[in-house]
Amino acid sequence: MRMPPSKAAPKKTDAPLNGRRSRDREVIEAAVKLFWEKGYASTSVQDVADELGMMKGSLYYYIDGKDDLLRKIFEDSHREVQEIAERHRAADGKAVDRLRAFFEEYALWCLTHLQRASLYAREWRHASEDLRALMAVQRRYYDELLVPMIKSAIAEGSVSADLDIRMANYFIMSAITSIPDWFDPAGKLSADAVAKRYADLAMLVITRSAS
Amino acid sequence: MRMPPSKAAPKKTDAPLNGRRSRDREVIEAAVKLFWEKGYASTSVQDVADELGMMKGSLYYYIDGKDDLLRKIFEDSHREVQEIAERHRAADGKAVDRLRAFFEEYALWCLTHLQRASLYAREWRHASEDLRALMAVQRRYYDELLVPMIKSAIAEGSVSADLDIRMANYFIMSAITSIPDWFDPAGKLSADAVAKRYADLAMLVITRSAS
DNA sequence: CCTACCGATCGGTAGG
DNA sequence: CCTACCGATCGGTAGG
Numbered sequence: 001m002r003m004p005p006s007k008a009a010p011k012k013t014d015a016p017l018n019g020r021r022s023r024d025r026e027v028i029e030a031a032v033k034l035f036w037e038k039g040y041a042s043t044s045v046q047d048v049a050d051e052l053g054m055m056k057g058s059l060y061y062y063i064d065g066k067d068d069l070l071r072k073i074f075e076d077s078h079r080e081v082q083e084i085a086e087r088h089r090a091a092d093g094k095a096v097d098r099l100r101a102f103f104e105e106y107a108l109w110c111l112t113h114l115q116r117a118s119l120y121a122r123e124w125r126h127a128s129e130d131l132r133a134l135m136a137v138q139r140r141y142y143d144e145l146l147v148p149m150i151k152s153a154i155a156e157g158s159v160s161a162d163l164d165i166r167m168a169n170y171f172i173m174s175a176i177t178s179i180p181d182w183f184d185p186a187g188k189l190s191a192d193a194v195a196k197r198y199a200d201l202a203m204l205v206i207t208r209s210a211s
Numbered sequence: 212m213r214m215p216p217s218k219a220a221p222k223k224t225d226a227p228l229n230g231r232r233s234r235d236r237e238v239i240e241a242a243v244k245l246f247w248e249k250g251y252a253s254t255s256v257q258d259v260a261d262e263l264g265m266m267k268g269s270l271y272y273y274i275d276g277k278d279d280l281l282r283k284i285f286e287d288s289h290r291e292v293q294e295i296a297e298r299h300r301a302a303d304g305k306a307v308d309r310l311r312a313f314f315e316e317y318a319l320w321c322l323t324h325l326q327r328a329s330l331y332a333r334e335w336r337h338a339s340e341d342l343r344a345l346m347a348v349q350r351r352y353y354d355e356l357l358v359p360m361i362k363s364a365i366a367e368g369s370v371s372a373d374l375d376i377r378m379a380n381y382f383i384m385s386a387i388t389s390i391p392d393w394f395d396p397a398g399k400l401s402a403d404a405v406a407k408r409y410a411d412l413a414m415l416v417i418t419r420s421a422s
Numbered sequence: 423c424c425t426a427c428c429g430a431t432c433g434g435t436a437g438g
Numbered sequence: 439c440c441t442a443c444c445g446a447t448c449g450g451t452a453g454g
Contacts, residue, residue, distance in 0.1 A: 039336055041252030045449060058423045122333055125250055167408045174389035175382045182381050197378045205412055208419045256433060269439040
C-alpha cells in the first residue's frame with residue numbers, strides 16, 4: 001500500500017524541456033505542474049490558462065486539445081529515457097557494469113524529473129487510445145531492453161544463472177520508478193546520493209541471487 | 212437515455228469486503244472497479260449508478276457523496292494492511308523471520324487485492340483534506356513499523372549494521388506496492404509464487420548489504 | 423491572443 | 439430506490 005506524501009512541491013516545476021519555442025515550453029510546464037498536483041482528469045483547461053495568465057480560448061492557439069498536452073508530456077519523457085537506455089545498451093564494457101550505469105542514470109532521471117516521471121507512471125490511463133498503444137510498445141521495449149544485458153552478465157559469470165530475470169526486472173524497475181513517490185528535493189538527501197544508493201541496491205538483487 | 216437494469220451477477224472485481232451489508236458492499240465494489248479502470252476523477256457518480264443498474268439519485272441513499280466512496284475504499288484497505296503489519300510486528304521469533312513473513316504477506320495482499328492496492332497508491336490525491344491528513348499519519352506508521360524490526364535484525368546479527376535502513380525500506384516497499392502495475396492474475400505466475408519470490412528478493416536487499 | 427458562446431455533463435438535492 | 443430538477447463547470451469553437 002503506497003503511502004501518501006509528506007512533502008511539498010519542488011520549487012522548480014521540473015527540469016527544462018529543450019527543443020521547443022519558449023511559449024510552447026511554458027504551456028507544457030504549466031500543464032506538468034498542474035497535472036502533477038491535481039491529476040490530469042481533475043485539471044481543467046481553464047486551470048492551465050489561469051496558470052499562464054491567459055484566456056482559456058487562447059490556449060487553443062498552442063494546443064489541439066487537452067489530451068494533446070498529455071501526449072506532448074509523455075513523448076518528451078519517453079524520448080529522454082529511451083536515449084539513456086539506448087546509450088547504455090550500446091556501450092562498451094561488461095554487461096554488469098552497463099546494467100549498473102543504466103540503473104544509476106535512470107534513477108537520476110527520475111530524481112531530476114520528479115513530476116514527469118510520476119505522471120508517466122500514474123496517468124497513462126488518460127492517454128488517448130493510439131497514444132496508449134504506443135506506450136504499450138514502449139513498455140515492452142523497456143522490459144526487453146534489460147533481458148539481453150542480464151543474460152550477458154550471466155554469460156560473463158557476473159550473475160548467477162538461476163536469477164529469475166523477469167522478477168528481478170520488475171522488482172528493480174518498480175523501485176526506481178517509484179522514487180518520485182517519496183523523494184523530497186528539498187530534503188537532506190541529494191539526488192546523486194540516492195541514485196548511487198539505488199543502483200547499489202539494484203545490483204544487490206542482480207548479483208547476489210541465492211542458488 | 213438511461214438503460215434498463217443491465218444487471219447480471221456482479222462479477223468479482225476484487226477480493227470480498229467483509230463487515231458490510233450486501234448492497235453497501237456491491238456499491239463499493241462497483242466503485243472500486245470503475246475507479247481502477249478510469250481513475251477516480253474520470254468516473255462519474257452516473258457511471259457508478261449505471262454499473263449498479265440504479266438511478267444516480269438513488270445512489271445517494273447509500274453514500275454521502277462521491278468522496279465518501281473513496282474514503283470507504285481507502286479505510287478498508289488501510290485496516291486490512293494494518294492488521295497484517297500489527298500481527299507480524301507482535302509475533303514471536305527472530306526479527307529477520309518476521310520481516311520476511313511480513314513482506315510475503317503484504318505482497319500477497321497486493322496480489323489478491325490488485326485494484327484496491329493500485330487505487331491507494333494512485334488516487335490518494337483525490338482524498339478529501341482530512342482523509343489525506345489521516346493517510347499521512349498512516350504513511351508514517353508504515354515507515355516506522357519496519358525500522359524497529361530491521362534494527363532488531365541488526366542486533367541479532369542477521370543484517371549488516373551498515374545497511375541504509377531508510378533506502379532499503381523505500382526500495383523494497385515501493386517494489387511490492389507496484390506489483391499491481393504488472394501482475395496479470397490470468398497469467399502463468401501464481402500469486403503465491405510471486406509473493407514468495409518477492410519476499411526472497413526483499414531479503415536479498417536486507418541481508419546481503421555490502422560492507 | 424481575446425470575446426462570446428455552445429451543448430454536454432458534472433455532483434448533488436427535494437420530495438416522494 | 440425513482441423523478442425531476444439545480445447551478446456550476448466541462449472541453450471546445452467561431453470570429454476576430
